[in-house]
Structures are given as C-alpha cells and as structure tokens.
Amino acid sequence: MADDGPSARVNFRSALRAAFRAALESLAADGGVAIAAHEMPGLLEQVRETADAKFGDYSGTMAMALAKRAGKKPRDVAVEIIRRLEAAPGYGTLFQPPGDPVGPGFINVRVQDSALAAAVGRAVADERLGVALVVKPRTVVVDFSSPNVAKPMHVGHIRSTVIGDAIARILRFRGHHVITDNHLGDWGTQFGMILWGWKHCRDDAAFAADPTAELGRLYRLVRKVADAKPEELAADPAAGALAAQHPAAGSEVLAETAKLHEGDPENRALWERFMPVCRGEIDRIYRRLHVTFDHTLGESFFQPLLAATVDDLVAKGLARESRGAIGIFLGGEDDPPLLIRKADGAFLYATTDLATIQWRLEHWKPDRMLYVVDHRQSQHFEQVFEAARRWGVDGVADVDLVHVAFGTVLGEDGKPFKTRAGDTVGLEALLDEGVDRAAAVVGTDDEGRAGMTAEDRRHVAETVGIGAIKYADLSQNRTTDYVFSFDKMLQLTGNTAAYMQYAVARVEGIFTKGAVDRGQLRRDCRGVLVSDPKERALALELLRFGEALEDVEADSRPNVLTAWLYDLAGCYSTFYDALPVLKAEGADRDSRLAVCDLTGRVLRRGLELLGIGTVEKM
RNA sequence: GCGCCCGUAGCUCAGGUGGAUAGAGCAUGGGAUUUCUAAUCCCAGGGUCGCUGGUUCGAGUCCAGCCGGGCGUACCA
Numbered sequence A: 001m002a003d004d005g006p007s008a009r010v011n012f013r014s015a016l017r018a019a020f021r022a023a024l025e026s027l028a029a030d031g032g033v034a035i036a037a038h039e040m041p042g043l044l045e046q047v048r049e050t051a052d053a054k055f056g057d058y059s060g061t062m063a064m065a066l067a068k069r070a071g072k073k074p075r076d077v078a079v080e081i082i083r084r085l086e087a088a089p090g091y092g093t094l095f096q097p098p099g100d101p102v103g104p105g106f107i108n109v110r111v112q113d114s115a116l117a118a119a120v121g122r123a124v125a126d127e128r129l130g131v132a133l134v135v136k137p138r139t140v141v142v143d144f145s146s147p148n149v150a151k152p153m154h155v156g157h158i159r160s161t162v163i164g165d166a167i168a169r170i171l172r173f174r175g176h177h178v179i180t181d182n183h184l185g186d187w188g189t190q191f192g193m194i195l196w197g198w199k200h201c202r203d204d205a206a207f208a209a210d211p212t213a214e215l216g217r218l219y220r221l222v223r224k225v226a227d228a229k230p231e232e233l234a235a236d237p238a239a240g241a242l243a244a245q246h247p248a249a250g251s252e253v254l255a256e257t258a259k260l261h262e263g264d265p266e267n268r269a270l271w272e273r274f275m276p277v278c279r280g281e282i283d284r285i286y287r288r289l290h291v292t293f294d295h296t297l298g299e300s301f302f303q304p305l306l307a308a309t310v311d312d313l314v315a316k317g318l319a320r321e322s323r324g325a326i327g328i329f330l331g332g333e334d335d336p337p338l339l340i341r342k343a344d345g346a347f348l349y350a351t352t353d354l355a356t357i358q359w360r361l362e363h364w365k366p367d368r369m370l371y372v373v374d375h376r377q378s379q380h381f382e383q384v385f386e387a388a389r390r391w392g393v394d395g396v397a398d399v400d401l402v403h404v405a406f407g408t409v410l411g412e413d414g415k416p417f418k419t420r421a422g423d424t425v426g427l428e429a430l431l432d433e434g435v436d437r438a439a440a441v442v443g444t445d446d447e448g449r450a451g452m453t454a455e456d457r458r459h460v461a462e463t464v465g466i467g468a469i470k471y472a473d474l475s476q477n478r479t480t481d482y483v484f485s486f487d488k489m490l491q492l493t494g495n496t497a498a499y500m501q502y503a504v505a506r507v508e509g510i511f512t513k514g515a516v517d518r519g520q521l522r523r524d525c526r527g528v529l530v531s532d533p534k535e536r537a538l539a540l541e542l543l544r545f546g547e548a549l550e551d552v553e554a555d556s557r558p559n560v561l562t563a564w565l566y567d568l569a570g571c572y573s574t575f576y577d578a579l580p581v582l583k584a585e586g587a588d589r590d591s592r593l594a595v596c597d598l599t600g601r602v603l604r605r606g607l608e609l610l611g612i613g614t615v616e617k618m
Numbered sequence B: 001g002c003g004c005c006c007g008u009a010g011c012u013c014a015g016g017u018g019g020a021u022a023g024a025g026c027a028u029g030g031g032a033u034u035u036c037u038a039a040u041c042c043c044a045g046g047g048u049c050g051c052u053g054g055u056u057c058g059a060g061u062c063c064a065g066c067c068g069g070g071c072g073u074a075c076c077a
Helices: A010-027 A036-045 A064-072 A076-086 A113-124 A157-176 A191-201 A202-209 A209-226 A230-235 A237-245 A247-261 A264-287 A298-315 A349-364 A375-391 A428-444 A454-474 A497-514 A516-522 A533-542 A543-557 A561-576 A586-609
Strands: A047-049 A056-061 A108-109 A137-141 A177-181 A320-324 A324-327 A336-342 A368-374 A400-406
Touching: A010 A036, A010 A047, A010 A076, A010 A454, A010 A543, A036 A064, A056 A320, A064 A076, A064 A209, A076 A108, A113 A400, A137 A157, A137 A349, A157 A177, A157 A264, A157 A368, A157 A400, A157 A428, A157 A454, A157 A543, A157 A586, A191 A209, A191 A247, A202 A209, A202 A454, A209 A230, A209 A237, A209 A247, A209 A264, A209 A533, A230 A237, A247 A264, A264 A428, A264 A454, A298 A320, A298 A336, A298 A349, A298 A375, A320 A400, A324 A375, A336 A349, A336 A375, A336 A454, A349 A375, A368 A375, A428 A454, A428 A497, A454 A561, A497 A561, A497 A586, A533 A561, A533 A586, A543 A561, A543 A586, A561 A586
Parallel strands: A137 A177, A137 A368, A368 A400
Antiparallel strands: A047 A056, A056 A108, A320 A324, A324 A336
16 A cells, blocks of 8 residues: 655644644734744644534634734734735645634634545555654553452453553554553452462362352452451351451451562462462453553562662652651641551552652653553542652653543442442453343344354454443543443444444445455545535545544543544445445546545544454444 | 542533534434435434633633532552
C-alpha cells in the first residue's frame, strides 16, 4: 500500500489551526491585539467542528474573546482575522474563503470539495487510513489491570483492563512509544490470607484437583475470618466456626504477610508454588479478552528495592517515624501521612508505588505515566505523586504522572454489582454469560445468514458478546459510575458493539456480493465524488478519524472514539440507505465503492483500537 | 469534620480548558421496503441542565453558597 508519509495525510482541523495561528500571530505583530505565546494553544482550541453543518465544517470563536482586550468590536476583530486567514500559507488550497463573520463574530470555514475528495482518495490508498503520526512521539507507560492475583478476577477488574488496553492501543497507533505494565498485586495482605488459610484449613485433595479453585476458596474464607464482621460470620457457618477457633486471625494474617516480606523460607516457598497457579488463572482471561502486556512487573518484583526506598526517604528527611510506623508528612501535622512502613515492619502499596516510579524512570525514561485505576484511589495517587516529586528522583520533574480514574460498576439496582447471594461477580462467569446471551441474539437461523456453520456462529457470539461488554464500558465517560446491563449492551440498535460490528459486516457484504477486487480498487482510486451532501458528510467524517484519536489522547477518554465511530456509522447508514453503490455506474460506482471500502476499514480499525473484534458475516 | 467525584428528557447516558436553537439511544407515536444484509433509514412529541446568587457579549460548562447521592479520610490494595 502506498505510504507517502505525513505530508500525504491531512488533518483538516490541524491544518486550519495552523492557518489561524499564522493569522493571529500576524494580527499580534501588527499591534491589533496582544497575544502571549502561552495563550496561543488555548485560542487555537477554539477552532473546532461546527455544531451544525449549515455553519460550515469548522468554526473559530476566538475573535469574541479577543475583542475586549483589543478594545474593538468582536466582528471587527473577526474581519481582521479573516483577512489574514485567507492569506495564510496553504489555506486557500484546503478551505473556501470564510466570507463575513456570522452572528457576534463566528468565523465559519468550509473545506474545499476538491481538497476533500483528494484527501479521501489518498486515505483509501493509505495503510494508516489517512491518519498522520504524531509530530513528537512520547514514551508513555500505561499501568493498568493490576489485579490481586491471590483472588479470582471479578467484575471490578474489567474497567481498568478494558480502558487501559484501549488507551495503550490508541496511543501506539498515534505513534507514541507505549510501554504497558501489569502491576500485579502479588505481595500484599491477600497472600497473607492464603498463607494463613493454607496452614489452618487447606483441602489437599481439592488443591490437587483444582489449585485455582482451592486458593480462591481459601482467600474468600480467610478474608471473612480476618475481617470478623459479625453479619458476614453469621451468614457463613464455616467462616463463623473458624473465627471462633481463631479470634486473633486478623493479626495472624498480617504476621504471615510480614514473614513473607522478611524472607521466611516456608512462606516464600509457598508463594513460589502459588504464583504459577494464580498467573495461569489470569492469563486465561487475558487471552480471552485479547489483552496483552509488554511487562508484568508485580509488587514482588519491586520488593527488593523497598527497604532502600524507605531508608532514602528517611535520610532525605521526607519520612519519619510516627506511632511506630514510618510515614511521609505531606500536609500539616494533623493531616494523615502517607505510610510507607507499618509498625510490624511490612511495607505498603505506597512504598511499592514510589519504588516503581523510581525504577521506571531509571529504566524506561517515560515522558508520561498513566495509572488506570479506580477513582477511589485518587487521594492515594495524589499523595504518591506529590511524595515522588518531593523525593526528587532522577527524571521525576519532567514526567507527567496521571491518574486515569474511573467509576464503579453498578448493578441495575444502582448498587455495586453483586450476585443475588451478595458475592462479587467473577469475571469469567460474566464473559460466559455475555457470550451466551450474544449467541441467543445473533445465532438464529435466517436467510441472510444461511451458510454459516455452527463454528461460525460460535465465533460470532464470542466476538459480539465480548465486544458488547468492552464497548459498553468504553462508550461511557470513564469518570462516572456505570450501570452494567446485558440487555442494554446487547441491543442491536443504538451505540453498541453489535450495531458497530453489524455496520462492518454490511460493508463486507457489498464486496462479497459484488466480487470487487479491493486491492485494485484502492490502487486505482484517484479521489472520490462529494457532490451529494450525504456522500460529502461521510467523506468529511472519515477524515476526522485522526481528530477523534487526538481528542482521546488529550484526556484519556476512549468514549470520544466510540462516539465518533457511532456518528460515522450513522453517516454511513444514511449514505448507504439513500445512494446506490453496486447498482450505480461508472465514476459514481467507483467512488462509492472506494468510500465504502474506507468506511469498513476505518470502522474495523477503530474497533480494533478499542480491543474489539469484527466478523465478516453476522 | 475535611477532601475528591457526581446531579442533564420517563429510563440509560453524550455534551475538549465558556460559543450559535442542550444532543443520542431505549421507550412512545407516525412514515419508508418487489432489500445492495431493514440488525436499516426518515419524521414527531418529550428539558426550570438539583437550587440560589455571581463573573460576561454569551454559562449545562467557570466562581461562591446551599440541597441531594457516592467514595475516601494512619499502618488493606
């Protein structure tokens, strides 16, 4: 496929912003209005797509904001900008002359049809579908998923895993150097629980038969015993009896954890024995989700660094002893410190997080580190980031540390998602149910799907079911809590995975039915026709792929991409409903086939960047 | 008590660091079909953007104060 480099790829919004930059700099140089260099990015962000096509394709609103300080009328400032905009390098080849300002001072711009048609033609011939690479690639660490391996993965892990994977894929496609790391919880108190359980109430036969299940049972049992909540113990006779026998179980669990941390041979050996079991369990789920990591450096990996971390923080006067523990006092004396060593000598996750930051800075030299973690830990990350900056390890002053927070998964009753019995929902059972329900929705036999084998149907159900779970999560603003509903996510209409996947399958159907050589089509495409408004709207939307990805990156919000894909699918449906493709003739047919080809590829790539698969037929 | 997040249509949700008449889907009502995969498309009704003030050419968006909900708040992660 042709790849003529960035110059062949046009991002109309970026191009227009560059023209506005030239216009505004010229205006400032002429004394029209004072603009400080640091204000320019904010002003250029006011160049964006219009809310309504009747205003053109893009608009700039900065004239109104600048008018006051210039002591002029907004429209007069807009006229000054427009005059310079038209003279900006490259403007005229891409955009029509803006004409007069509209309303209080809107500058509305429309893309030249010729430029639009040619850009679509180049995108059709481009493996990157017309999406330019970032000018300044950054090294970005994405830290996500991070389950506690001693307990089975549950619904609470889905968001971090799915959102983190999507962000990593998108940043990588944009051209950044992305390093994904699964920071496993493999060294904390939950292992103390399993160790305690192993020593007091293990079932050897059960462990031999199904190690994962037995470790899971031990975790759930000991957690109840250690927490010693009367209502939980009353509801679970086995836990209740055990708690009665071991009133000090809670502190004994902590002691087991501390022994592990201190290098106790027995606990260490048990840990070595349990880890492969735990890893096998989570790896199976990652395979099913098609999620991979560049690194899986869990808490245990950083364990050898922790003592030195605490010593260094103490030596630098940042941390000190308090009530037997060691903490970093970031606020006043009354504010709770960030504890990095407990009174019993054990380290905490703050300790590991600080050591991890230092290690990553030294070995990976990232420009940015994204932590895709539950919003409930926002305070923890604020403290850890602040502590890391004060610690002043090499590179920390130049790295962006970002907590990419997300809300809780709720059931349809609005409460945290639990089974009827009140247990957390296992992730694997959740995926199974999604696939089963998808099979019921898509698996019925009818004419359009004749010729699909049982194997095909299973594959479609798996793709649609897993896709539905992922898409439902990704399409929602990550900061809010989200209500988990199989019925909603598996709808075939609206902004769902199934609708998007169906849109892809419809495009595939055209090429299958028409026996079109798509390779030939792409090579021969010299541009497309945009004379029909529906055709033009689709063409313009296709070329906004790069803008959508840019906006995802700005705030780590994958729902920006799902929303755009849904809009694109809507533009396509409208186009396809109104205009014949295979039945068209000559240049119309070639042009529309090219647009269909590009639409299918963009939709598929967009879903792929969300970690969602597609099928040829459904 | 303090801190963070949230409150938008009957329901579930979108609404870049302020922009044009607040948008989708579901549900409700109406229309399009000798189907290029109708799992689609088009149209309609439906809103005090929690409340009250403030900032300004302009506020769902920013500020202050209330009301309501969630989460966190010293040795779990």
